[in-house]
Amino acid sequence: MTTEELEPKQEGLFETVKTVVWALLIAGIFRTLFFQPFFIPSGSMKDTLLVGDFLFVNKMAYGYSQYSCPFGLCPFSGRILGGEPARGDVVVFRHPTNNQDYIKRLIGLPGDRIQVKDSVIYINGEAAPQVPDGVFREVFEPQGGQGRLPACEYREGNDCVKTRYIETLPGGVSHSILDIGLRATDNTPVFTVPEGEYFFMGDNRDNSIDSRVPQSRNGVGFVPYENLIGRADRVVFSSAGKRMFYFWTWRSDRFFKAVE
Structure with a gap:
C-alpha cells in the first residue's frame, strides 16, 4: 500500500474521532447546563x-x-x-x-x-389535607430492570391495589399519594x-x-x-x-x- 493510499484513510479516521469528540463535548455541556x-x-x-x-x-x-x-x-x-x-x-x-x-x-x-x-x-x-381519590391498581409482577414486586395494600386476583389520596401542601400544590396501611414511618x-x-x-x-x-x-x-x-x-x-x-x-x- 502506498503513502498516497494511507493518507486518505488516516484523514478519515481523524475526522471520525474529531466528530465523536465534538459530539461528546456538546452532549456533556447540554447535560451539565440544561437537561439531564x-x-x-x-x-x-x-x-x-x-x-x-x-x-x-x-x-x-x-x-x-x-x-x-x-x-x-x-x-x-x-x-x-x-x-x-x-x-x-x-x-x-x-x-x-x-x-x-x-x-x-x-x-x-x-x-x-x-x-x-x-x-x-x-x-x-398544620395538617396537609388528604382527600380520598379511589385506588391505584397495577399488575402484581416484577417491574423494570430490577424486577422488584410492587408493595400492595391488598390483592384482587393479579391486581396490586393501594388507596390513593390527593394531598394539598401549604402554598396550594396538590398531588397524588399512595398508602398501604400503617408503617413505622x-x-x-x-x-x-x-x-x-x-x-x-x-x-x-x-x-x-x-x-x-x-x-x-x-x-x-x-x-x-x-x-x-x-x-x-x-x-x-x-x-x-x-x-x-x-x-x-x-x-x-x-x-x-x-x-x-
Missing part, C-alpha cells in the same frame, strides 16, 4: 412517576453546584445562579452520603417543623429542617426511603441545597418492560406527561 436524563428505577414516587418512566431533569431551575457535572466533578463548591426550590417540587438530588441520585417530592423548607402522624404530614403544626418525631437544607418524601409513602429516616439508619435525612440537581417537569417516555426497546410495553399515554 433520568430513568425511574423504583416505585417510591408512584403514581406520580412509575417504574420505567424516562424524563429530563431541568438543571436551570436551581442553578449549578458541583453535582451538576457528571460524577460530581464540577470544579467549584457552593452554588452559582441559584434558584430557590418550591415546596411540592419533584426534585432529583444527590444523596448526602451514598453518592446516588434520588428523586422525591420537596416537603420541608429551611426552618420548617415537619411531623407525620397517622400518615398525615404536619407542617409547622407513618408516625415520626418532629423534624426541624436546618438552614440551607430540605426535607423530602416519596409519594408512595409506605414504599419510600426518604427524609423520615436519618442517614445513620440508611435513610436520606436532610438534604443540603448544594446537593439539588434539578426539577422533574415532564415525563418524556415510559415503558413497563424490562428493556426500553420492548415497544409492546410502551405507555404512550405517559409520553410528554407533566409531572404534578
Whole structure:
C-alpha cells in the first residue's frame, strides 16, 4: 500500500474521532447546563412517576453546584445562579452520603417543623389535607430492570391495589399519594429542617426511603441545597418492560406527561 493510499484513510479516521469528540463535548455541556436524563428505577414516587418512566431533569431551575457535572466533578463548591426550590417540587438530588441520585417530592423548607402522624404530614403544626381519590391498581409482577414486586395494600386476583389520596401542601400544590396501611414511618418525631437544607418524601409513602429516616439508619435525612440537581417537569417516555426497546410495553399515554 502506498503513502498516497494511507493518507486518505488516516484523514478519515481523524475526522471520525474529531466528530465523536465534538459530539461528546456538546452532549456533556447540554447535560451539565440544561437537561439531564433520568430513568425511574423504583416505585417510591408512584403514581406520580412509575417504574420505567424516562424524563429530563431541568438543571436551570436551581442553578449549578458541583453535582451538576457528571460524577460530581464540577470544579467549584457552593452554588452559582441559584434558584430557590418550591415546596411540592419533584426534585432529583444527590444523596448526602451514598453518592446516588434520588428523586422525591420537596416537603420541608429551611426552618420548617415537619411531623407525620397517622400518615398525615404536619407542617409547622398544620395538617396537609388528604382527600380520598379511589385506588391505584397495577399488575402484581416484577417491574423494570430490577424486577422488584410492587408493595400492595391488598390483592384482587393479579391486581396490586393501594388507596390513593390527593394531598394539598401549604402554598396550594396538590398531588397524588399512595398508602398501604400503617408503617413505622407513618408516625415520626418532629423534624426541624436546618438552614440551607430540605426535607423530602416519596409519594408512595409506605414504599419510600426518604427524609423520615436519618442517614445513620440508611435513610436520606436532610438534604443540603448544594446537593439539588434539578426539577422533574415532564415525563418524556415510559415503558413497563424490562428493556426500553420492548415497544409492546410502551405507555404512550405517559409520553410528554407533566409531572404534578
